Amino acid sequence: MSADIQNDGDSKPTCAEATVSLPATGIATVEGKEPPPEKEADTRRRSWIVLSFWLIAVFIGLPIWWNTTTIYRANLPLGQMTDWADGKACEPVFPLRIALDVGALPEQEAQNLLRLTQHALDDLNDFSGHHLRLQLAQAPTEATAPVRDDSNVALTIRLAPGDAAHTASSSLHPHLPILDVQYPPNSLPTANSPSSGLATYIATQLGATFAEEQNIISYLLESSSITSEHRPKGISQEVVDTVSKRMTRSLKYSQTYHLTFSLFTNGPVPSSWDIEAAIDQYMKPVLDMLRPIHNFTIDTQVQLYASPGVQSLVLGKEDLSSFVNAAEWPLSPSIGGAPTVNFIVYTGNHTIGVPSEASPGETSQSWMIPQWGSVYLLAPPAEATHVSSETLKQPILTFTSHLLTLLGTPQSGSLPMRLSTLARIRSADLLLRASSSLGSLARLTLALPSISIPSNVADGVVKTIHHLELACASLGGAKSLEHARIAEAEAERAFFEKSMVGQLYFPDEHKVAVYLPLLGPIGVPLVMGLLNEIKAWKNRRSQKLKAA
Amino acid sequence: MKLPLALLLTPLLNIVAGLHTSNWAVLVGTSRFWFNYRHLANVLSMYRTVKRLGIPDSQIILMLPDDMACNPRNAFPGTVYSNSDRAVDLYGDNIEVDYRGYEVTVENFIRLLTDQMPRSKRLLTDDRSNIFVYMTGHGGNEFLKFQDAEEIGAPDLADAFEQMWEKKRYHEILFMIDTCQANTMYSKLYSPNIIATGSSELDQSSYSHHADNDVGVAVIDRYTYYNLEFLESEVRDTSSKKTIGDLFDSYSYEKIHSHAGVRYDLFKGGADAARSRLLTDFFGNVQNVEIDGTRNTTMIDDELISLSKTIARLSELAHEEEMAAKMVAPPSQKVGRHRRSQSR
Numbered sequence: 106m107s108a109d110i111q112n113d114g115d116s117k118p119t120c121a122e123a124t125v126s127l128p129a130t131g132i133a134t135v136e137g138k139e140p141p142p143e144k145e146a147d148t149r150r151r152s153w154i155v156l157s158f159w160l161i162a163v164f165i166g167l168p169i170w171w172n173t174t175t176i177y178r179a180n181l182p183l184g185q186m187t188d189w190a191d192g193k194a195c196e197p198v199f200p201l202r203i204a205l206d207v208g209a210l211p212e213q214e215a216q217n218l219l220r221l222t223q224h225a226l227d228d229l230n231d232f233s234g235h236h237l238r239l240q241l242a243q244a245p246t247e248a249t250a251p252v253r254d255d256s257n258v259a260l261t262i263r264l265a266p267g268d269a270a271h272t273a274s275s276s277l278h279p280h281l282p283i284l285d286v287q288y289p290p291n292s293l294p295t296a297n298s299p300s301s302g303l304a305t306y307i308a309t310q311l312g313a314t315f316a317e318e319q320n321i322i323s324y325l326l327e328s329s330s331i332t333s334e335h336r337p338k339g340i341s342q343e344v345v346d347t348v349s350k351r352m353t354r355s356l357k358y359s360q361t362y363h364l365t366f367s368l369f370t371n372g373p374v375p376s377s378w379d380i381e382a383a384i385d386q387y388m389k390p391v392l393d394m395l396r397p398i399h400n401f402t403i404d405t406q407v408q409l410y411a412s413p414g415v416q417s418l419v420l421g422k423e424d425l426s427s428f429v430n431a432a433e434w435p436l437s438p439s440i441g442g443a444p445t446v447n448f449i450v451y452t453g454n455h456t457i458g459v460p461s462e463a464s465p466g467e468t469s470q471s472w473m474i475p476q477w478g479s480v481y482l483l484a485p486p487a488e489a490t491h492v493s494s495e496t497l498k499q500p501i502l503t504f505t506s507h508l509l510t511l512l513g514t515p516q517s518g519s520l521p522m523r524l525s526t527l528a529r530i531r532s533a534d535l536l537l538r539a540s541s542s543l544g545s546l547a548r549l550t551l552a553l554p555s556i557s558i559p560s561n562v563a564d565g566v567v568k569t570i571h572h573l574e575l576a577c578a579s580l581g582g583a584k585s586l587e588h589a590r591i592a593e594a595e596a597e598r599a600f601f602e603k604s605m606v607g608q609l610y611f612p613d614e615h616k617v618a619v620y621l622p623l624l625g626p627i628g629v630p631l632v633m634g635l636l637n638e639i640k641a642w643k644n645r646r647s648q649k650l651k652a653a
Numbered sequence: 654m655k656l657p658l659a660l661l662l663t664p665l666l667n668i669v670a671g672l673h674t675s676n677w678a679v680l681v682g683t684s685r686f687w688f689n690y691r692h693l694a695n696v697l698s699m700y701r702t703v704k705r706l707g708i709p710d711s712q713i714i715l716m717l718p719d720d721m722a723c724n725p726r727n728a729f730p731g732t733v734y735s736n737s738d739r740a741v742d743l744y745g746d747n748i749e750v751d752y753r754g755y756e757v758t759v760e761n762f763i764r765l766l767t768d769q770m771p772r773s774k775r776l777l778t779d780d781r782s783n784i785f786v787y788m789t790g791h792g793g794n795e796f797l798k799f800q801d802a803e804e805i806g807a808p809d810l811a812d813a814f815e816q817m818w819e820k821k822r823y824h825e826i827l828f829m830i831d832t833c834q835a836n837t838m839y840s841k842l843y844s845p846n847i848i849a850t851g852s853s854e855l856d857q858s859s860y861s862h863h864a865d866n867d868v869g870v871a872v873i874d875r876y877t878y879y880n881l882e883f884l885e886s887e888v889r890d891t892s893s894k895k896t897i898g899d900l901f902d903s904y905s906y907e908k909i910h911s912h913a914g915v916r917y918d919l920f921k922g923g924a925d926a927a928r929s930r931l932l933t934d935f936f937g938n939v940q941n942v943e944i945d946g947t948r949n950t951t952m953i954d955d956e957l958i959s960l961s962k963t964i965a966r967l968s969e970l971a972h973e974e975e976m977a978a979k980m981v982a983p984p985s986q987k988v989g990r991h992r993r994s995q996s997r
Contacts, residue, residue, distance in 0.1 A: 353674055353781060354674075354943070357779070390958050390962040391958065393962075393965035394965045396965070426941075429709075469944050472944045473943045475941060476675070502958075505957070520957070520960050521964060542820070545820055545821075549816060549819050552815060553815075553816075601767075603764075606764060611806075612806065
C-alpha cells in the first residue's frame with residue numbers, strides 16, 4: 106500500500122510540470138500524458154469570462170472609483186465674481202438727492218436758483234462717485250411736518266428770507282435732516298445772471314456738510330481693489346491718516362452687537378449697581394435711535410476682588426493697554442453670534458497718570474480700546490456697597506459716546522445727518538467687502554484645484570450677486586444697506602463653507618501605498634488573463650492562416 | 654530724481670508699518686506621549702513668553718495634544734519644566750489650553766486658521782492683525798506629524814495661509830517651526846507678508862537641548878531653547894527695540910546643531926523690511942488706547958440723549974405711518990409687485 110502511495114507521489118511532479126508547461130507551449134503541444142485538448146466551447150467560455158471581468162472592471166469599477174474619489178466642484182460664475190471684485194459690475198456712485206424747499210419763491214426764480222446752485226456744486230466737487238443732485242421739494246411743507254414721503258432725499262434745504270442787512274447764514278436742524286438757510290432777499294439771482302452769491306453759499310455749505318462722508322467713502326474706495334473712473338482724484342495724506350485711524354478703531358459691521366457691561370471692584374464692595382436703570386436712562390435712547398442700522402443685546406456682570414493686569418496705582422500710557430486683565434476677568438471672547446463690545450467700570454484707587462491733550466494738568470477717567478470697548482475708572486462711591494444710577498450717569502454717557510465712535514459714526518454734522526451718513530458708509534463698506542469676498546473666492550477656486558466646492562457655495566454666490574445688484578442699484582437709498590448686509594452675509598457664508606477645507610494634498614507615495622494592495626491582486630490576474638487570451642487568439646489566427 | 658521718490662514713499666511706508674492693531678499667537682504642539690515631553694515644554698515656554706509680553710489669553714490659541722503635568726510618569730506632578738534647574742513651572746497657575754488631546758488634529762488646525770470652525774475658540778483676526786504661528790513636533794520632508802495618526806503637508810499649510818490672505822485674515826505672520834527637516838515645511842508657502850523660520854534643513858534632525866535626570870526625559874529642543882534665551886534676555890518688556898533680524902542673527906550651528914533657516918522673500922520689502930520688524934510686533938501686544946479729554950462732556954451728552962429720544966420717536970412715527978399706509982392699500986401694491994416680476 107505504501108509503495109502505491111509513493112508511486113502516486115512520484116507521478117505528481119511530472120503532472121505538475123506538464124500543466125506548468127501547458128500555457129507556455131500553448132494548445133499546439135499536446136502529447137501523450139498531457140490532458141486532453143480543450144474543447145472549442147471551453148476556450149470560448151474562458152474568453153467570455155475574461156472579457157466579462159474586463160467589462161465589469163471598466164464599465165462598473167472605473168466609474169464607481171471615479172465618482173467616489175473625484176472632488177465635487179460646483180460651477181461658480183467666476184467671471185461675474187471677478188467683475189464684482191474689480192468693480193466692473195457696479196459703479197460705486199452715490200447720487201444723493203437734496204431737496205430745495207424754496208418756500209414762497211415763485212417757480213421761475215426757484216428754478217433759476219436751483220440751476221445756479223447745481224452749477225456751483227458741480228464746480229466745487231470733482232469726486233463723481235459721490236454726487237449731490239438738487240431738486241425742488243415736491244410740495245411746500247410746513248415747518249412742523251417734515252418731508253417724509255421720499256426717503257431717498259438725503260437732505261432738505263429750507264430757504265427763508267432773512268434780514269437784508271445780514272449776509273446769508275445756515276444751521277443744521279437738530280432733529281431732522283434739514284439745512285435751514287437764511288438769506289438776504291436781495292441776494293436772489295436775477296434771471297440772467299451767470300452766478301449768484303447765494304447759490305455759491307449754498308453749494309459751499311453743502312460741500313462742508315458732506316465733506317466727511319466724501320472723505321470716508323473715497324477712502325473706502327481707495328483701499329479696496331476696485332478700479333473705477335469714479336475713483337476720487339486723490340485725497341490728501343492728512344485726510345487718509347485721520348480716516349484710516351477712525352476706520353481702524355471702529356468695529357466691523359454687524360447687524361447685532363452684544364454689549365457687555367461689567368463692574369469690577371478691587372475689594373468686596375461695591376457689590377451691586379443700578380445698571381439697568383442707568384442704561385435705560387442714559388443709553389437706551391441712543392440705542393433706539395440706532396435701531397434701523399444695528400440691533401443690540403445687553404448683559405451685565407459684577408466681579409468682586411478683580412485685580413487689574415497692572416500693579417501701579419497711577420497708570421501710564423503703557424499700563425492702560427494692559428490694565429484689562431484678560432486672563433482673569435470673565436470677558437466674553439465672542440464665541441459665535443454677535444461681536445461683543447465691552448464696557449468696564451472699575452472701582453478702585455487707580456488714576457490715569459497721563460495728562461490728556463485737551464487739558465494738560467488734569468487727568469481723565471476713561472479710555473477707549475479700539476475695536477474692543479472702553480474702561481471707566483470710578484472712584485469708590487460714598488454709599489459703599491451700592492452704585493446708584495446717578496453715579497453711573499457719567500460712565501454710561503461716556504460709554505454711549507464711545508459706542509458711537511466704535512460703530513464708526515462720523516463726527517461732524519447734526520445727529521440725523523451723522524446717522525444717515527453712517528448708513529451710507531456702512532452700505533458702501535459692506536458692498537465693497539462682499540465684492541472683495543467674491544473675488545477672493547474666485548481666486549481661491551482657481552488657485553486650489555483640489556478643494557471641493559459644494560453646491561450651497563454656488564447658491565450663496567448667486568444670492569450674493571443678486572443682492573449686490575440690488576444694493577448697487579439703490580446705493581445712497583434706504584434699501585441699499587439691507588441688501589448690502591444680506592450680500593455680505595451670504596458672501597461670508599459661501600467663503601467660510603465648512604466643508605471647503607484644503608486638506609487634500611497627498612504625496613505620490615501615499616497614493617501608491619493606498620492603491621497597490623487593492624489594485625495589485627485584482628490587476629495582475631486581469632492583465633495576465635487578457636495577455637493570454639490575446640496570445641491564444643494570435644495563435645489561432647496564425648494556425649488558421651497556415652491551414653488556409 | 655531719487656530724493657522726491659523717497660519723500661513720496663516715506664509716508665506710505667509709515668502707514669504700512671503702523672498698521673497692525675492686534676496681536677495673536679497660535680502655538681501648536683503635535684506629539685503625544687511621555688517621551689515627547691520636550692515638545693509640550695517647547696510650546697508652553699513660548700506660551701509663557703508671549704503672555705509675558707502682553708498678548709492676552711483671549712488672543713492666544715494653545716494646542717496641546719497631551720497633558721504632561723498629569724502624566725503618571727511625571728516625578729513632579731502638576732508641573733512642566735523646560736529646564737533642569739526647574740526654576741520656572743510652565744504649567745503655573747494660569748494656563749488656558751484651547752485645544753487639547755484628540756482635538757489637536759490637522760483638520761482642526763486648518764479650520765482654525767481659515768476660520769471654518771463654528772463652535773470653538775476662534776482666531777478672530779483681521780487685516781490689521783499680526784500672527785505668530787509656532788509649531789513643534791516630529792516631522793520630515795514637507796510634513797509634520799500630528800499625534801501619530803496623521804500629518805500636515807507643506808502644501809496644505811501653504812494653502813491654508815493663502816486662504817487666510819485671500820480673506821484678509823492677517824497683516825503679517827511670523828511662522829516658526831521646530832521639528833526635524835523643519836525648513837521644508839515653509840518651502841511651499843506662497844502668500845505675501847510671511848516671515849518664516851525653521852530649526853533645520855532637509856535631511857537634518859532637530860536636536861533636544863538637554864535632559865533632566867529626575868524628570869527622565871529631554872526637556873526642551875535646542876532651537877526653541879536659544880530662541881527663548883534671546884527673548885528672555887533681550888526682550889524684557891514691550892518697549893524693547895530688538896528686531897527680527899537680531900533674533901535670526903543669534904542662531905548658529907554651534908548652538909543649535911542644525912542649520913536654522915529663514916525666509917524673507919514673501920515679505921513686502923524683502924529681507925530688509927522683514928529684518929527691521931520689531932520682535933514685539935509678533936511676540937508682544939499692541940493696543941493703541943485713546944484717553945478721553947477731561948472736558949466735561951455731560952452737557953453735550955445730555956443734549957445727545959434728548960435728541961436721540963426725539964429722533965427715535967420720529968422714526969417710530971414714520972414707521973407707523975408707513976404701516977398704516979400699507980394696511981390701507983395692500984392689493985394695489987401686490988398687483989404692482991406681481992407685474993414687475995412678470996415683466997422681468
